[in-house]
Amino acid sequence: MTTDSTQPPGSPAISVQDVRKRYGDRQAVDGVSLDVRRGEFFGLLGPNGAGKTTLIEIMEGLRQADSGTVRVLGHSPWPRDTALLPRMGVQTQASAFFVRQSAREHLVTVAGLYRRGPEAADRTLETVGLTEQRDVLVENLSGGQRQRLAIASALVHDPELIFLDEPTAALDPQARRDLWEVLRALKSEGRTIVYTTHHLDEAEALCDRVAILVDGRTAALDSPHRLVTAAGAPSRLLLPQGRLGIEEAAALPGVDRATVQGGSLVLETATPGKVLQAVDALTGLDGVMTRTATLEDVYLELTGTAHPGAAHPAAADPGAADPGAADTAAGHLGPQAGPHTQTEHQA
Numbered sequence: 047m048t049t050d051s052t053q054p055p056g057s058p059a060i061s062v063q064d065v066r067k068r069y070g071d072r073q074a075v076d077g078v079s080l081d082v083r084r085g086e087f088f089g090l091l092g093p094n095g096a097g098k099t100t101l102i103e104i105m106e107g108l109r110q111a112d113s114g115t116v117r118v119l120g121h122s123p124w125p126r127d128t129a130l131l132p133r134m135g136v137q138t139q140a141s142a143f144f145v146r147q148s149a150r151e152h153l154v155t156v157a158g159l160y161r162r163g164p165e166a167a168d169r170t171l172e173t174v175g176l177t178e179q180r181d182v183l184v185e186n187l188s189g190g191q192r193q194r195l196a197i198a199s200a201l202v203h204d205p206e207l208i209f210l211d212e213p214t215a216a217l218d219p220q221a222r223r224d225l226w227e228v229l230r231a232l233k234s235e236g237r238t239i240v241y242t243t244h245h246l247d248e249a250e251a252l253c254d255r256v257a258i259l260v261d262g263r264t265a266a267l268d269s270p271h272r273l274v275t276a277a278g279a280p281s282r283l284l285l286p287q288g289r290l291g292i293e294e295a296a297a298l299p300g301v302d303r304a305t306v307q308g309g310s311l312v313l314e315t316a317t318p319g320k321v322l323q324a325v326d327a328l329t330g331l332d333g334v335m336t337r338t339a340t341l342e343d344v345y346l347e348l349t350g351t352a353h354p355g356a357a358h359p360a361a362a363d364p365g366a367a368d369p370g371a372a373d374t375a376a377g378h379l380g381p382q383a384g385p386h387t388q389t390e391h392q393a
């Protein structure tokens with residue numbers, strides 16, 4: 047990996063200061079400031095239209111900011127700096143492939159564009175776990191294998207900074223997890239990675255820090271752990287549906303909200319111990335699970351999409367008394383609550 051010895055140690059890989067970009071009436075990026083540290087796995091999160099792509103394209107030198115300052119590896123990315131290009135790798139959602147070529151032929155072609163030999167292509171195929179598929183035509187690769195090839199195309203010239211735009215979009219859960227290992231390996235090589243994803247579990251598992259953009263502004267910027275801790279987001283207790291009525295559950299001391307989601311009665315609370323005691327006294331704890339807060343909870347609070355269709359102790363929604371009718375908030379709990387956030391209490 048080529049590095050720049052002219053830069054002071056500890057200087058950020060990317061520095062963005064008060065950057066703005068407007069398209070007609072739309073202020074797509076509205077005064078964003080952030081640093082991406084060297085060797086950092088940095089996530090850029092936010093709802094559709096939040097300004098992520100615009101900001102990344104400004105960092106990549108594909109767009110000019112209206113105002114503000116951007117430094118990438120010590121250089122201004124705009125106007126395009128040919129000294130900078132070999133030091134950056136860019137994977138976009140619309141990565142172009144030579145589909146009639148094999149995976150290896152495609153990568154040898156891309157490597158050639160950077161004046162790298164076939165050995166660079168072979169090394170990169172190995173890095174992304176595609177050596178076995180090297181002779182498969184690109185058009186016959188699976189979705190996950192194509193995403194690996196897209197990442198390989200961004201890596202083949204050994205850049206120190208890599209931009210990855212939703213590389214796991216449209217992958218099945220196993221392919222997604224497999225790709226995480228490839229991404230972790232890239233980080234362990236010391237590369238700086240700027241990563242966009244709509245998968246909050248992924249950002250939580252992979253990113254050292256994340257910025258959450260909302261309407262072109264930075265709504266939060268920190269490590270996932272600190273964001274979750276600082277938000278004080280509620281814990282959840284999941285009871286088998288039918289164990290308690292939703293109104294009865296919402297009225298328990300310490301319960302902030304009760305919903306029915308995916309066949310479970312979900313109790314949100316800031317005092318899980320107290321609620322567990324109350325549930326234990328009423329029904330026992332057999333089959334009761336707890337889930338701690340996740341980055342997705344923080345994200346949903348910040349982006350204003352949390353809490354649809356809940357029963358609340360202070361203002362119980364009459365419609366929510368029907369468990370079926372109340373089951374509208376499955377997205378809030380999300381598929382992200384993996385085993386690491388889950389504990390089953392056996393009585």
Ligand SMILES: Nc1ncnc2c1ncn2[C@@H]1O[C@H](COP(=O)(O)OP(=O)(O)OP(=O)(O)O)[C@@H](O)[C@H]1O
Binds near residue numbers: 094
């Ligand atoms: N070339 C363009 N011309 C006009 N408006 C644009 C252009 N590109 C983006 N926009 C608008 O700017 C805003 C930010 O778009 P951007 O693509 O940066 O958001 P995003 O966070 O990447 O969204 P997504 O998650 O959907 O990719 C949106 O309202 C979008 O419609």
